[in-house]
Amino acid sequence: MGTWWYTACRGGRDVTLSDLDIARARPYPRYLYCRFAILALALAHTQAHDNPFVGDPKAADGGGAVFRQYCVPCHGIYGKGGRGPDLTRGIYTAGDKNSDLFRVISNGVPGTEMAGFASDIREEDIWRVVSYIRSIARRDAAGITGDRANGEMVFWVKGGCGACHAVGTRGGRLGPDLTRTGEQRSRAYLRESVLEPSKDISPGYATITIIKRDGAKLIGVERGFDDFSAQLMDASGNYYSFLKSDVRSANREMHSLMPDNYGSVFNSAEIDDLLAYLMSLRMAEATR
């Protein structure tokens, strides 16, 4: 696996706030425990670039106001996640140092829905947001119950989820790519997505229904939809594009093509296992 250093530096497990407290108590930053000089160099930069508001309780309040301005649509009003990760778990997949959070807020995370805010939020307020995110992290970080290995079987075999969803290079392309879903979505959101797939549709995954002039009907997943045209992909992966003026009707419905009966297909243990598997899907999985 290509990211052994990543795991080594993180102690091979998810980092919680208590880890961070321990890290702060260490005489040297966490990365000095890692083996690679290049990481040390990166850390030296980081050290010079740490949160100037550490220990300032007012910073978290100010950061909360900025957070509510910019971050709520994806991370929720209290940071508990939704379309974006749950930030109260104290688990930050793009790095757990203050400087990592600063970098992610500033520059975004390429390939995800996390945008960069460097041009919208000034530097000191980004640090305040970092303070706020630290302040809302629960110390009892929610443990993942369920058997990941069994969840993997549930996903690929019993659920047949791979017919539409990709993990890394494996699986279908009709539904959202789940390669990094464990770091992108909260557990509660993933549970909801499994049991009630239409409750919140990822942007671009609504259902498009085309009725052609000859009456033929075509249903697929949204690949584009605007005031004058519609693009879709059917269950077989075929791509179509229509001008609305050329068809009898073109409608987008904010419901998912994903079956909504997984609550009865899986028993509750299987759902927990499946969630354990989904929550384990992170960057490391992508490079396996």
Added chain:
Amino acid sequence: MKVIGPLLAMVLAALAGSTVTEQQLRDAQMDPATWLTYGKNYLGWRYSELTEINTRTVSRLVPRWIFQTGFVGTNETTPLVFGGMMFVTGPSNSAAALDLLTGKQIWGYHKAGPSGLDLCCGQPNRGFAALGDKLFKANIEGTLVSLDARSGGVLWEREVADYKQGFTMTGAPLVVKNKVLVGIAGAEFGTRGFIDAYDAATGERVWRFYTVPAKGEPGGETWEGESWERGGGSTWITGTYDPDLNLVYWGTGNPGPGMDGDGRSGDNLYTCSLVAVDADTGKLRWHYQFTPHDTHDWDAVADPVLIDIVVKRQKIKAVVQANRNGFFYALDRTNGKLLTAAPYTKIDWTTGIGTDSRPVIVSGKEPSEQGTRACPGLGGGHNWSATSYSLDTRLFYFGSTDGCELFYRHKQEFHQGQWFQASTNSSFPDEPSTGAVVAVDPATGKTMWRYEMLERSSAGMLATGGGLVFTGDSQGYLIALDSRTGKPLWHFQTGGKMNAPPITYNLNGKQQVAVAAGASVMTFVLAN
């Protein structure tokens, strides 16, 4: 105003050299070869009598040239056109003069903004104002700069307000006589709004009108304690001017902190209002407050459009506005008296406007910690985008967002220069807001037609004598609608999000349509 004859048009076109006179600004509606001020004329109509591009010919409309600005960001400019050039501003303190014939850049302007800018809404800019051979432009860090229209050289630059306190500037200035009027943004940072007038020649400040009165001044009693000091009332969209009354009309934004009204009990004058001020002195003549003690961020900054309407067989000098709170309003512009208030979108915060001209408030719509549903959402209704009045149809056109949102309130301590809204809004994923172009009869407030769009759009409106309304949608389409019916007649995918209003003008006797989309500015003409 009569439709001008072709001979007069030619004479006017010949007179329109590379400078802009005060008289030309007053007569701007008469010259179809130019676009001299933000709203096309002082009255803010954004209407052109040109008819070459019309309901029958618009299907032949094709691109003529495209200019790539090189500046990524929200492009909200209203181009100015005179002297053979088009003058456009862009995001991040950029601007350019373009050759009208080819779109080639003649000169460019860029000033790096200071680091550490705290902004509510990016670094857009909505355009130049012009007088003589000078252009005037707001820079994001709260300065007003004058450029030589022939070279782009900086003639003077003045600080209007301190960006470190949270002030920024995005609106197009308004030239009235020899003064340059500007508004300010920053109500989300606990600032105190104002309108300023500067001497066009020297950049010296001539007057300032504070949109929030101080303690002891008339209106100061509508603020609790010292809350007026950070009372908001931004003025971030350009006002209009009635030369006969010598009054400037300007809309004002929300009080601060936006979502938490507890520490600022009272009406909070003159926020969420329309103010009429004397153009020479900046003294308040009258005001009308649309949303007293606002807690939903329903700015009243939208274009105040000056038109004459007939009510009960009586011609009245009116000012109309599509307000963010969901109502279309018509006021008597000589005295601020309410003539008409009619909802144009779903509204649940009031049961209507009472006989005292104040909204009758529905209780329980205040923002709360757990979130309170209210309609319209935070952006309105109609927000800021340019509106249009057609002399052809006598209809008023504007964009609308139709939907509801959750409004939150969280206590927040004030720190100068920091975001101070005391919470936020969020939308309902399963109930997305939609967009529309709305055509209202200004005499009655009645909605005559709506053109529905999937999403809200910030592209403004342009109405023409050719029976068309040009606008854009959020997905990059420039659209021409039949101004009588709202039927879409033509569209073009510009390849960039549209946040700017189209304009039109004659070049060598041929009608052009120009608009900014994405990071470019493009023009259209009829194919031969």
